Amino acid sequence: MTEGPDDTAFEDCQFLTGSPQRFAVLAQLQERPARPTDLCDTVDATRTTIQRILAGFSDRQWVVKRDGEYQLTVTGERVFDRYTALLREVERARAVGPLAAHLGPLATDLPTDLLDPDCLTTSSEQNPLTAINRFTDWLREVDGDVRAISPIVTSVFNDAALELLESGTHIDFIIDHDVLERSESDFTDALERSVEHENIDTYVHDTPLDIGLAMDRSRVCLAAYDDRNNVRAIAESDATAVYSWADATFDRYKERSEPLATVLSVQETQQ
Incomplete structure (x- = not known):
């Protein structure tokens, strides 16, 4: 029997998928490093929410803060890439469902x-x-x-x-x-x-x-x-x-x- 991810991995996935704003922040940082105020201008969330998201990403070592700006780590880049691929596959599954189901x-x-x-x-x-x-x-x-x-x-x-x-x-x-x-x-x-x-x-x-x-x-x-x-x-x-x-x-x-x-x-x- 194949073992699944441990509870911590599930919790990390739940954190990322918990709100669209979290992925939006990740996507913005994938383009370039940014300060919290910059993210407030591009993501539909309050500064407090942005700070909580960044804190959650930092705890998981998906981002690091350098010279006042947050940037993705190598791990953060991989999480972004895999989650983007998952979203695309889910969109494809929804579109192809009427064919695949029959x-x-x-x-x-x-x-x-x-x-x-x-x-x-x-x-x-x-x-x-x-x-x-x-x-x-x-x-x-x-x-x-x-x-x-x-x-x-x-x-x-x-x-x-x-x-x-x-x-x-x-x-x-x-x-x-x-x-x-x-x-x-x-x-x-x-x-x-x-x-x-x-x-x-x-x-x-x-x-x-x-x-x-x-x-x-x-x-x-x-x-x-x-x-x-x-x-x-x-x-x-x-x-x-x-x-x-x-x-x-x-x-x-x-x-x-x-x-x-x-x-x-x-x-x-x-x-």
Whole structure:
């Protein structure tokens, strides 16, 4: 069992995180040494509060006072750097939460480029269709052939796929048995097209799918779904590492899938 930090380390962390002003003072001193009066001009705190913060930093040897000015020690610099990195990671976690919370086991080897908030489009209670609309737009902007995985079927996706097929784009498409069942009941034209159209090869995965993935010649789009199969977030990237990951992921899912025509033939035999 790995031992955690001792109580003193926790107390030091609690001191730093106890108020925004404490980090603000640390940040100001990271830029340059300063007197308490200088800090009062740049930090929203009283002189008494500033003095208490500086005393707390001095007790922990994060700052030293020389010629009336406080400056960071080497330890103070490291504390500032690590805490700044933690704040950035927490901000990233908050932004990426709608994606990360709905990826399941796939999240364990997700490329870090897909966790960049700038790559994300997320839905909200106020705008529940934001992510799925962006995913549809992505499909309409493809360059080259497409490989895709989807745990849902909608008329919007079917229409986007039809546009691609009519433009001569080839699609390798992986669905699961739930999507097949829904297609058989509600989207028979699209299902027939999936079997007969020369530009699409459709496969049925042996277990329920929990992600959406699309990739063209150079881009990747990953979609995360909630328990009701609503698209909650998508991440887009053209990074080489992301493309390699998506390529391997698609192949792994394809290895566990059967051609749609084969699955339908088996169903007919069993009826």
